[in-house]
Amino acid sequence: MSLDERAAGLDAVDPLAGEPAKFSLPDSTIYLDGNSLGPLPRHVPAVLQNVVEQQWGHDLITSWNRHGWWEAPRRAGDRIGRLLGGAPGQVVAGDSTSQQLFSATVAAARLNPGRRTVVIDPASFPTDLYVVASVAELLGLEVAQVEPSHLQHFLADRGSDVAVAVLCEVDFRTGERLDAPALTDALHQSGALVLWDLCHSAGALVVELDAWGADLAVGCGYKFLNGGPGAPAWIYVAQRHQEQFRGAVAGWNGHARPFAFEAAYEPAPGVSRARVGTPAMLSLLSLDAALDVYDGLDMVDVRARSVSLTGFFLECLAELAPDLEPVTPREPERRGSQVSVRHASAYAVVQALLARGVIGDFREPDIARFGFSPLALTHVQVLRAARELADVVATRAYADPALAARTTVT
Numbered sequence: 462m463s464l465d466e467r468a469a470g471l472d473a474v475d476p477l478a479g480e481p482a483k484f485s486l487p488d489s490t491i492y493l494d495g496n497s498l499g500p501l502p503r504h505v506p507a508v509l510q511n512v513v514e515q516q517w518g519h520d521l522i523t524s525w526n527r528h529g530w531w532e533a534p535r536r537a538g539d540r541i542g543r544l545l546g547g548a549p550g551q552v553v554a555g556d557s558t559s560q561q562l563f564s565a566t567v568a569a570a571r572l573n574p575g576r577r578t579v580v581i582d583p584a585s586f587p588t589d590l591y592v593v594a595s596v597a598e599l600l601g602l603e604v605a606q607v608e609p610s611h612l613q614h615f616l617a618d619r620g621s622d623v624a625v626a627v628l629c630e631v632d633f634r635t636g637e638r639l640d641a642p643a644l645t646d647a648l649h650q651s652g653a654l655v656l657w658d659l660c661h662s663a664g665a666l667v668v669e670l671d672a673w674g675a676d677l678a679v680g681c682g683y684k685f686l687n688g689g690p691g692a693p694a695w696i697y698v699a700q701r702h703q704e705q706f707r708g709a710v711a712g713w714n715g716h717a718r719p720f721a722f723e724a725a726y727e728p729a730p731g732v733s734r735a736r737v738g739t740p741a742m743l744s745l746l747s748l749d750a751a752l753d754v755y756d757g758l759d760m761v762d763v764r765a766r767s768v769s770l771t772g773f774f775l776e777c778l779a780e781l782a783p784d785l786e787p788v789t790p791r792e793p794e795r796r797g798s799q800v801s802v803r804h805a806s807a808y809a810v811v812q813a814l815l816a817r818g819v820i821g822d823f824r825e826p827d828i829a830r831f832g833f834s835p836l837a838l839t840h841v842q843v844l845r846a847a848r849e850l851a852d853v854v855a856t857r858a859y860a861d862p863a864l865a866a867r868t869t870v871t
């Protein structure tokens with residue numbers, strides 16, 4: 462069977478074949494960067510227009526009550542929680558991932574007093590490394606950079622001093638996925654807590670935070686959750702830790718009685734205590750609206766689509782560009798919703814693809830990265846993207862010196 466027939470066949474039997482129509486993307490574009498900025502769900506502009514003109518413009522301050530603005534962080538949080546295997550009441554949306562990570566790391570150190578080490582994977586997204594270093598500096602803790610494959614060994618030696626490990630489930634460069642339940646268990650056996658960064662998981666992978674027994678987790682709203690540029694992040698605090706949870710910043714939105722305007726801080730019951738200040742409401746309501754796309758969907762089906770799209774891309778590359786080196790694991794359970802390939806001119810390869818309407822991104826030093834929004838793409842588009850990539854490599858279209866000049870920031 463030809464690749465064209467395979468692509469058409471996969472789209473024809475796809476139980477979620479109607480999902481791509483929910484997104485607004487230019488016809489001329491194949492968008493493979495949903496792990497940096499998710500595409501725009503078609504219905505969101507109308508919702509935002511109403512938020513701006515009716516809620517802000519007309520209903521003004523009454524919208525905090527009338528349009529549920531005050532509850533929006535918890536409302537969006539519960540909707541995100543459902544996608545992460547978290548029962549209601551454990552997730553709240555707000556702030557950036559970096560800020561949530563900072564708060565969650567501080568909270569973890571406080572939840573596990575007497576232990577002086579924070580473990581982090583050196584391959585983490587850099588903000589995680591910076592945040593953990595700044596928490597350690599502030600609280601007088603020590604940072605240990607440990608590769609996940611060495612974690613068991615490290616814990617056998619120094620586990621009794623580990624307060625928390627901060628781990629990204631999916632490597633943002635390679636797309637490799639960790640065995641989160643096994644690592645969570647190993648850390649718990651040493652008495653350590655785990656803080657999962659699920660930026661590259663939420664909305665694309667089957668995450669089971671409650672079933673894993675995760676302690677804390679954070680992630681962003683603008684990647685696979687499609688909340689829009691700069692959409693708020695979120696934090697998960699397992700029910701069992703909520704009464705002791707104290708984040709880095711005690712702000713009035715997290716107070717037990719915010720509108721009593723009391724001088725002394727008393728944390729709100731439950732996960733609301735992880736709120737800090739006034740949320741960026743337009744962005745939060747954009748995220749909340751974008752989450753409608755997931756209503757009624759089971760993450761098992763979403764993940765099946767992600768595996769099918771990424772697997773088909775790998776299959777196409779194996780046939781069309783056999784010399785290209787994928788760095789993403791071929792085993793579906795070991796990869797996120799991303800395929801990365803290594804190429805000495807990866808930056809120029811990505812630029813050449815951009816000129817042909819295929820949007821991926823480049824990651825230092827030599828990675829061309831393609832992120833698959835599991836609901837927005839078709840297998841026919843995936844094949845077209847693979848053909849363009851194979852052609853760019855085979856014809857050395859990337860060798861044009863104009864493409865090698867580093868002119869972009871992302």
Ligand SMILES: Cc1ncc(COP(=O)(O)O)c(C=O)c1O
Binds near residue numbers: 557629661
């Ligand atoms: C794994 C990971 N963590 C954290 C971040 C940073 O998030 P923010 O910019 O919301 O702080 C990103 C992406 O920017 C990321 O990929």
Ligand SMILES: Nc1c(O)cccc1C(=O)C[C@H](N)C(=O)O
Binds near residue numbers: 497633871
């Ligand atoms: N957050 C981003 C931004 O504000 C601008 C450009 C890119 C981003 C990203 O999210 C990058 C992303 N975390 C990555 O995995 O590379």
